[in-house]
Amino acid sequence: MKPSEFDLLDEIAREARMLEPVSRAHDDDALIAHAALAGRARHEAAASRRRAVIACCTVLGVAACVALLWKGQEAPAPDAIVELTLPTGDRLSATGDARFDVISSETARRVVRLTQGAMLFDVAPLRPGSHFEVETPTARIRVRGTVFSVETSDRGTAVSTYEGRVEVCVNGTSHVLDAGASHGAEVASERLGLLESRGRAAATRRVRVSSAAISPGEGESIIVSRSEPRAVGHELPAESRGASVTERRDGARARPRQSQNATEPADEGLAVAREPSVDPAARILEADALRASGQLSEAADAYEDAARRLSGPMAYAPAFLAAELRLEHLRDAAGTLRVLDETRIDQRGSPFRERGLVLRAEALDRLGRAAELQDVAEQYVAEMPDGPRRDWMRARMRPE
Amino acid sequence: MRYPEQWIRLSPLVDTERVELEELAARLRARDGIWMERVLRELLPLVRRVVHRLLGPHRDREDAVQDAMAAIAAALYRFEGRSSISTLAQRITVRVASRHYARHRAEFGDPDLDARALAEDECGSCPERAASVRQRVARLYHHLESLSEARRTAFVLCVIEEMSPTEAALIVGCSAVALRSRLFEARRELDERLKRDPVLSCQRERLR
Numbered sequence: 370m371k372p373s374e375f376d377l378l379d380e381i382a383r384e385a386r387m388l389e390p391v392s393r394a395h396d397d398d399a400l401i402a403h404a405a406l407a408g409r410a411r412h413e414a415a416a417s418r419r420r421a422v423i424a425c426c427t428v429l430g431v432a433a434c435v436a437l438l439w440k441g442q443e444a445p446a447p448d449a450i451v452e453l454t455l456p457t458g459d460r461l462s463a464t465g466d467a468r469f470d471v472i473s474s475e476t477a478r479r480v481v482r483l484t485q486g487a488m489l490f491d492v493a494p495l496r497p498g499s500h501f502e503v504e505t506p507t508a509r510i511r512v513r514g515t516v517f518s519v520e521t522s523d524r525g526t527a528v529s530t531y532e533g534r535v536e537v538c539v540n541g542t543s544h545v546l547d548a549g550a551s552h553g554a555e556v557a558s559e560r561l562g563l564l565e566s567r568g569r570a571a572a573t574r575r576v577r578v579s580s581a582a583i584s585p586g587e588g589e590s591i592i593v594s595r596s597e598p599r600a601v602g603h604e605l606p607a608e609s610r611g612a613s614v615t616e617r618r619d620g621a622r623a624r625p626r627q628s629q630n631a632t633e634p635a636d637e638g639l640a641v642a643r644e645p646s647v648d649p650a651a652r653i654l655e656a657d658a659l660r661a662s663g664q665l666s667e668a669a670d671a672y673e674d675a676a677r678r679l680s681g682p683m684a685y686a687p688a689f690l691a692a693e694l695r696l697e698h699l700r701d702a703a704g705t706l707r708v709l710d711e712t713r714i715d716q717r718g719s720p721f722r723e724r725g726l727v728l729r730a731e732a733l734d735r736l737g738r739a740a741e742l743q744d745v746a747e748q749y750v751a752e753m754p755d756g757p758r759r760d761w762m763r764a765r766m767r768p769e
Numbered sequence: 770m771r772y773p774e775q776w777i778r779l780s781p782l783v784d785t786e787r788v789e790l791e792e793l794a795a796r797l798r799a800r801d802g803i804w805m806e807r808v809l810r811e812l813l814p815l816v817r818r819v820v821h822r823l824l825g826p827h828r829d830r831e832d833a834v835q836d837a838m839a840a841i842a843a844a845l846y847r848f849e850g851r852s853s854i855s856t857l858a859q860r861i862t863v864r865v866a867s868r869h870y871a872r873h874r875a876e877f878g879d880p881d882l883d884a885r886a887l888a889e890d891e892c893g894s895c896p897e898r899a900a901s902v903r904q905r906v907a908r909l910y911h912h913l914e915s916l917s918e919a920r921r922t923a924f925v926l927c928v929i930e931e932m933s934p935t936e937a938a939l940i941v942g943c944s945a946v947a948l949r950s951r952l953f954e955a956r957r958e959l960d961e962r963l964k965r966d967p968v969l970s971c972q973r974e975r976l977r
Contacts, residue, residue, distance in 0.1 A: 377960075377963055377969065378909075378928075378956065378959055378960050378963060379928070381905050381906060381908070381909045381963075381969075382909070382928045382929050384902045384905055384906055385822070385906045385909060385910075385929050386929050386930075386931070387902065388821075388902070388903070388906060389818070390817045390818060390821040390830075392813070392814070392817060397810070397813060400813070400834070400835055400838060401806055401809045401810050401813060401838070402806070403835065403838075403839070404809055404835065404838035404839045404841070404842045405805050405806050405809060405842050407839035407842065407843075408805070408838075408839050408840070408841065408842020408843040408844075408845065408846070409805075409842065409843075409846070411839065411840075411842075411843035412842075412843045412846040412847070415843070
């Protein structure tokens with residue numbers, strides 16, 4: 370029988386099949402162990418990427434929900450709290466099922482229409498002639514900068530005031546609510562409870578900061594004129610307009626503040642409430658929290674702010690932290706030098722002399738300022754011959 | 770549960786082997802890390818053999834084996850049992866081998882080097898015969914270089930590995946019809962080349 374055309378090919382293929390790869394037990398053990406480790410690493414990396422994608426999609430999904438809520442469409446869960454800040458600085462917190470529209474966000478006239486659910490309003494200080502208004506199907510609430518919550522449903526409108534004063538107009542009848550007062554409690558639901566803690570916190574923050582924003586003299590008592598927030602736009606008795614409260618404050622508890630507009634101390638006090646905390650200890654705490662949460666730029670700003678408000682050695686620690694954050698994490702060498710120049714933590718006699726010189730040298734190195742770097746390096750080596758960075762510094766001194 | 774000490778050599782679609790391996794896979798899904806190495810150890814001979822068949826005599830085929838094993842280990846974490854583990858392993862191995870082949874294609878194809886590279890492979894015959902076998906196999910792989918990757922894979926899996934076209938199609942991820950077509954074209958093309966090969970042509974005469 371004549372061999373077929375494929376016989377040779379099949380013959381060689383059979384021979385190829387006979388060739389068995391050789392394995393060595395020792396090498397195989399290592400190969401398997403390596404494959405198991407590599408496989409787990411790849412799996413975990415892929416899982417991490419999937420989690421990141423899921424997290425990103427979740428963020429986008431939450432953003433989409435907020436956008437829908439903003440437009441008054443289908444809301445998230447009723448017990449969820451959604452926060453918004455208007456361009457004018459007013460902070461709004463809404464329960465998940467709230468439906469509202471921002472009718473106007475102009476500086477002089479801010480109007481929010483709440484048709485369902487509950488919202489907390491932390492209103493930024495208003496200029497003279499401007500007002501903030503909340504409309505519900507059954508009421509209208511007008512304020513001049515305060516913290517209050519509103520809930521509306523088919524049973525009516527409930528209002529709670531946490532700080533300042535609001536005027537509630539219902540069916541042609543006006544009710545003025547001071548801090549701690551409420552209207553329509555019988556129609557309030559657990560939604561207002563969800564917002565209560567935020568309202569109290571916002572009110573406490575305002576009172577604490579505004580009481581700190583007062584000029585002292587040491588040991589002196591001072592007199593502060595503070596205009597009570599009052600409703601505008603609705604008819605008020607003439608004598609109630611422009612009412613002011615005079616109170617004495619103990620100078621030991623007050624702190625300096627330059628007032629530009631003596632006629633509106635309340636507005637200035639409330640404006641301070643919009644600023645970060647002016648207590649440097651609290652500012653350092655805030656900076657620590659920001660750093661722990663990874664908001665390093667904000668943390669550096671907060672440390673710097675704290676350092677500016679402190680004097681002498683007390684400023685060194687936050688100044689050093691600010692400089693280190695800027696150099697090591699934010700890659701801001703110029704900012705590092707600015708902090709060092711302002712706070713002088715690397716000056717002779719400072720407990721941060723060595724660390725400060727290192728930061729300055731590294732910043733100068735990154736900026737390519739060789740001549741200044743050489744000066745710093747020589748200072749370091751002269752004063753700290755056993756310093757931990759001596760070798761690095763020596764390498765940057767002027768050649769002999 | 771006791772597992773047999775002696776593991777049966779794997780081949781796809783054999784119930785006995787699949788049951789044992791699937792039991793291991795069930796343990797893996799229960800995140801028992803010990804079983805990962807057991808499964809990998811069981812799969813290693815299969816992977817190595819497929820890589821050696823696909824890449825032929827090439828010095829970097831152990832690198833491809835390592836890559837394939839790592840890829841299989843990663844895939845086993847997500848293995849849901851919809852196919853057999855051996856099929857999964859072969860599928861991944863073919864993919865990894867193709868990547869290695871494409872990456873190092875320029876280094877393939879010197880029949881003399883190929884023959885020397887096969888020197889470590891066991892041949893099971895007398896040394897003279899073994900040298901002749903290695904030379905012929907090296908010539909075969911030299912000519913396999915001229916095929917497209919798809920035809921080469923089809924030939925290796927069906928002719929050298931003796932898989933059915935259906936099994937091979939499952940691993941490669943194409944239809945059985947497509948794979949049969951690739952196999953036919955591969956055989957036809959290789960035979961043409963073998964006809965013109967000076968080393969093999971005299972052997973062809975001997976067979977006549």
